Amino acid sequence: MSLIDLDDEAALDPRAAGAKAARLAQLRRAGLPVAPGFVVTAECARPALGAGAAALTEGGSGAARLAVMAEKLAPELERHLRTEMRGRFHTAIVRSSSELESGGRWAGAFSTFEDVTPDELDTAVRGVWASTFTVDAVERCEQADLDPGAVAMAVLVQPQLVTECGGLASVSPDGVVEVVATTGRLSQLTAGWDSGVCATVTAEGEVDVDTADSGIDAAVFARVAQLARDTFDRVGDATIEWAFTGDQPVLLQSSRSRVRGAVTAEPVATGTVDPLALRLAVGAAHHPGTLGAELVLPWLAAADTPVRPGVPMAASRDPRTDLRDAHDLARTLTERAWRDTMPHAADVATSVLRRLRGNEGGRALGRLAALAPVPGEWGQRIVELLHGVAVAAVQAGFIGHTGHLWRHSADEIAGWFERGHGPGKAPRIGPDPWEPFVFSTISTQGPALPGRSAASGVGAGPVIVVTNPHDPPPLGGREVVVAESPLPGLSPLLWSASALVTLGGNPGAHVFEVATSLGVPAVLGVRLDSAGLSLSDLAEPGRFVAAVDGDRATVALHG
Template sequence: MGTVEPLVVDLDDQRSGDPAVAGAKAATLARARTLGFPVLDGVVVPSAAGMPSVRAGVKALTATGSGGARLAVMAIEVDDDLADELRRSVERLGAPVVVRSSSPIENSGDFAGAFSSFDGIGPDEVGTAVRGVWASPFGVDALARCESAGVPVDDVAPAVLIQPEITPLFGGSAKVRTDGAVEVVATRGAPQKLMNGWDSGSVAVARVGEQPSGAAVELLGVPAFSAVVALARSVADGLGDNLVEWAWTVDGVVLLQARRAAEAPAPVEPPPALPVFREPAARRVAATVRRFPGALGESLVLPWALCDTNLPVSFPLEPVDDLLGVLDEARSLGAELASQAWGLPPNAAAAAAAELYRDLRGPDPRGAMAWLDRLAPVDPIAAARAAWLVETLVESATRLGYVEVPSQVWDLPAERLERVLEGTDATSLPVRSPADRWEPFVYGVVAAQGRSVTGVPVTDGVGAGRVVVVDDPESVGDVNRAIIVARRPIPALSSLLWRVAGLVTVAGSTAAHLFEVASSVGVPAVISVDFDEVIAGGIDELARRHLVGAIDGTTGRLWLLEEQ
């Protein structure tokens, strides 16, 4: 006879140390208990137990979306044998308990805080809470993160971790830095409000050989603070995980979770502060390359629009259906205008423009900027027509469903766009654009001419793009290569981070899960930015303005410049 797999596995059972069985969170805590770390007792419902429900959710997802998929999962009752085991486990652990997700993919910063946990659970509610964990991969934010990260929702395979609920005096996170210092973020009570972005917390950094000091030391007291620091260092040494979530109770420190913090990419040096970036012509170039970005803008518009062309700020974009005809006219008219500007045949003009782009984006754009004055003015009526054609093409291709967002059209060379419109290119188009090649130039101009405000640096890196205030992540629209600004670092913003150039929040804590996602995907981030310092009316007025921003996540600086 074959071995019968247990319905519920004790956290001290060696099988709980296998992420394929217990998920990353529970497996780490199981190993931590083995090494003597202060981890609460608990049990695990192995990930295999939830797979029939997950498969039902996947089946319903296509037809009924996120809500229907979650309902499909919740409609499948926990079988009687498992329900009995769950009740007995809760009675042994002592109600109430906390029921937490533990997926194999939760060891990635991409999925920090993505799945559900339930507290205050008794024996009669535990089956429902387990089903809630199985349904959580089908939440809107979790699905969006899976799509952005290229992870099939089936791979989430959540196990369920059940532990006694405690009432902490304090809670928070502690991160061991590469220099051996430990950054502690603490709050009164449970740490969830820190992780979810609703509490700023108190921060202190413990450095080797120095007396502890700072707001977190004052909140916790030296003994508790020192115990948290010691726990973080011991976990780093014993498990290799440099980020812990902890609670402080009347009995001392408790390890709630441990993982390896996402390694941010090597910091990108911002462009040098060159005097040429302060010139009006540089601002005009920055505005033009932002209005007509990507491969499409470089091929159809920039060869003639970088000269001093006085284009209308916007056009009435009438819907068109003959997109191939619009593209043909835009290519023909663009080549004619490029020839006018450069005084060269169209192919030679395109080659000269490409060389100018390289010089403008190079380490010293002064010579290239001087070249702009040598370009001949183009027919303004034809230029307005050409610009209208390209912007109408982008709007119509998006409206007719050839792409999901306008940035996907801008990213395409004209030749490939033609194949997409013909239906002969079935290759999927990425929703997230790579950093635009003009982004360092735009950054230099905004940093030279914009107003600056400084917050607290969180994630290294630099970026530039339009500023978008996000109050409702589900209806924000296209944020590709934008700097998004939010009031707090709430988890629902996470799925946007694969597409943006930067993240700024007014309040919240560096311990928020959102910043772990930002670090994992390489998005520069700054927190605690007071926009009232640079704009009367603060973030509310910022939402009404058309601004382009430059962000330096290493120094915590943000520059803002009116769109031209």
């Protein structure tokens, strides 16, 4: 079958109907208010996606989408589509229903077309297929190690509803429902452009709206909250996407993930921190992993002048020699700093630093404070040598980003240049052993800037500002991504990020669903001006390190 009705049992199979349509078919069977519709099966997309995949290799994202759009639908399928739609509704909304969309990692990745007429339906179907090859979707496929041409893409066709408002709603275990709504286009809300109206509905039905002139009646929020609870009770999904039409809400889709909406109204007061702990936290954020533990952190607390992170510079002309020089210089500094522990200075340094990360921080800091001073300019030379080696490794194709160098030992890196090949593109990079220490230390700085929680968890790392998601700076792994708005183009960056911070937006934006799925903490609505800062200040390379608490909805900055 090329078309499947949502009420047909075959629609429950995500391999044929895609995850979104299969879920809606299940919701209809559960008696929830889902609009009727039909599905163009994933099998119908295969020829067009094959043409797109071939063009992607030769000409990139744009060429792939053009190739898909150039593929004509089979005449029988085109006739069947128009006949089916004319017999059901005047205009339609045409939505993606990929098998991938069973999880939040793909939220907002593919296209939706609204107000589609029967004569436009074939173009809209091909448009959904073509969205498999958008820059965002291709980048997410790369991060997930998937072939875009192999994505199973069904298309869901439903009647275009005339709505008063729409949005998202999320149920907490205590029965409280957080609702995000807009009277504009729902797509603007989920794409992060529209800040929306946020409301909290208690388990007893009391409605608290965050603005008096929302333009949405409190009864609408109460009805939506009840729909969210009904959905959770019947199928276990905590988050719904909804639209209000006539006098009732309609369920557009649902998922297990939970949109968070807690607000911290005032800056959170914090304590003081030992300057040595702060120096090591910043150093560990910029020089993480095995290499940082080997060649930077053992002497960093003893440096008599600040050591800055590596700045963009030319590739090393002789990486093996520069790596050896950095290794020898680091050994010299470590031995000078830990002069009374010879000949095992490096081992003693490693032991003390391990205790600093554990439960003996006070004793470890006392030991570090007693180190003999060493020339900070020598330490700066080590960082510069290593950065030159990193640039050379990227140019040789050994690694994908200079920041990936820190995740490997000096011996491993030397082996790349001896053999002529390295590990290649890094898989998703997880937290470094130092990241909890970095978070706890940076969190004590200043007052923590308040925002709205958008994804749970904590994370810390160097700040990287993204002003254009379509041309972002490369991420080396575990940076805190900061942006003006929570736009969909940020989603591929989250595979490598430690946290996400946005200055605007709403907690229902799809990018926060991606963050939740990936376990990346997120805070939105952070006001930098309350700390006398601007986005351009944070964009200065290597200046700021951030600690993000997605549960307390706070962001601490040091720079």
